[in-house]
Amino acid sequence: MKQIQKREPESQSLELGGITKVMATMAQVAQYRPRDEEAAFQKAMALLDRSPEFAERAWYSIPYAGREGKVNVEGPSIKAALALVQEWGNSIALSTIHEEREESAKVGGIFYDAERNLFIGKDLIVSRWRKIKDSDQRVLMPIEQWQNAMNAASSKALRNAICNGISEDRIERFVGRAKEVVKRKSKVSAKPMEDRVRSCLAAFLKLGVSRKDLDRVLDLEGKAWTEDDVLRAGGIFNAIQAGEASVKEIFGLDAPLSSQVAGAPSVGQAMEGAKVS
Numbered sequence: 001m002k003q004i005q006k007r008e009p010e011s012q013s014l015e016l017g018g019i020t021k022v023m024a025t026m027a028q029v030a031q032y033r034p035r036d037e038e039a040a041f042q043k044a045m046a047l048l049d050r051s052p053e054f055a056e057r058a059w060y061s062i063p064y065a066g067r068e069g070k071v072n073v074e075g076p077s078i079k080a081a082l083a084l085v086q087e088w089g090n091s092i093a094l095s096t097i098h099e100e101r102e103e104s105a106k107v108g109g110i111f112y113d114a115e116r117n118l119f120i121g122k123d124l125i126v127s128r129w130r131k132i133k134d135s136d137q138r139v140l141m142p143i144e145q146w147q148n149a150m151n152a153a154s155s156k157a158l159r160n161a162i163c164n165g166i167s168e169d170r171i172e173r174f175v176g177r178a179k180e181v182v183k184r185k186s187k188v189s190a191k192p193m194e195d196r197v198r199s200c201l202a203a204f205l206k207l208g209v210s211r212k213d214l215d216r217v218l219d220l221e222g223k224a225w226t227e228d229d230v231l232r233a234g235g236i237f238n239a240i241q242a243g244e245a246s247v248k249e250i251f252g253l254d255a256p257l258s259s260q261v262a263g264a265p266s267v268g269q270a271m272e273g274a275k276v277s
Contacts, residue, residue, distance in 0.1 A: 019110070022092065026114035030090040034115055041170055044087040048174075048181050054079075055181035058174075060244045061235025063217055070219060074175055074235060077242050078155045081162040084174065090114045093162050095154035103128050103140065105150050109158030111165035122160040126153040152243035179231060186227070197225045200233050207240060213251045 048055040058080035062073045076084065085093045091113045099106040108123040128146050129138045141149060163171055186196065201211050215221045218232060239245045247253050 019092075019094075019112075023112050023114065023119070026090060026092065026112070027117060030114040033090070035089045040087050040089055041084075041173075044084050045174065045177050047083055047087070048177050052181050052185045054083075055178040055185075056234075057238055057241070058083075058178040059235060060239035060242055061232055062239050062245045063236065063250065072232065072235070075163060076159070076171060076175055076178075077238060077244075078159045080174065080178070081159045084166060084170075085111070085162055088113075088166065091165070093158060095158040097150060097154065098123065100150070105153075107150060107154040107157050109154065109156075109161035111158075111161040113165055118165060120161045120165045122157045122164065124153045124157045124160075126150055155242075156244065182231065182234070183227065193225065193227070193230075196227075196230050200230050200237075203237060204233070207237075207247050208253055209247060209251050213253065217251060 048058060058077055059074060060077055063070050064073060082093065085091055091111065093109070093111045095107065095109050097105060097107050104125060104127050106123060106125055108121055111120045112118065126149055128140050128149070130141050131138050140146075201214065204210075204214055214233060215223075217236070218229060220229060236245075236250060240247055240250070
């Protein structure tokens with residue numbers, strides 16, 4: 001087995017030292033070129049209108065069971081969060097691996113707003129252990145799978161940092177606009193609701209999720225699906241594809257091959273009733 005080396009504190013210091021220099025330079029520039037926050041935000045919103053395909057994957061939705069019933073936690077995808085930062089200006093966002101051991105790693109996301117001199121860091125601990133199917137035994141992930149797991153966790157930490165650096169109301173408006181764009185696109189296609197639902201179910205079936213599983217999670221047992229229900233299912237689908245949550249975490253099922261997940265259609269294709277092979 002390839003040995004995973006612990007990252008030395010000296011290398012972390014060098015990385016942080018370089019970031020600090022960049023931040024200091026950005027803070028000086030920001031004094032002379034302050035952003036127009038609303039104009040910057042509207043440029044990011046316009047990206048959704050120009051690219052409905054981008055809007056389709058611009059948010060995720062994860063259902064959780066709370067004390068008062070099920071709640072959906074929603075937010076922008078990592079690509080959407082980075083698009084916000086790009087238009088926001090006078091800011092920097094990056095991810096890093098703080099510490100890597102044989103059995104776990106500590107990863108982090110950093111967001112720095114030079115105008116407000118606001119630094120936000122969000123860390124996550126990711127385990128290399130995974131449970132064998134139909135067994136209580138645990139094994140270490142193969143190196144390639146482990147690298148993918150660390151990358152996914154790093155992206156999640158980065159997204160969390162960005163969402164804590166840009167105001168919550170703007171994040172909600174951005175996610176809301178993405179949904180509106182997807183709805184508009186589905187209406188233009190004029191596909192019957194039955195076709196949209198059928199295509200959505202076929203997409204989830206590629207993930208090993210049945211109609212019964214979806215109805216249970218969405219509280220739709222014995223009910224007819226609506227456009228909003230297809231949209232909710234699409235948010236869950238985005239979450240699984242982006243690595244925000246797993247099939248097992250949401251549905252209690254074992255995940256299929258990753259290639260099936262990667263080849264599945266987007267929520268927009270499902271809402272339009274696109275044919276799923």
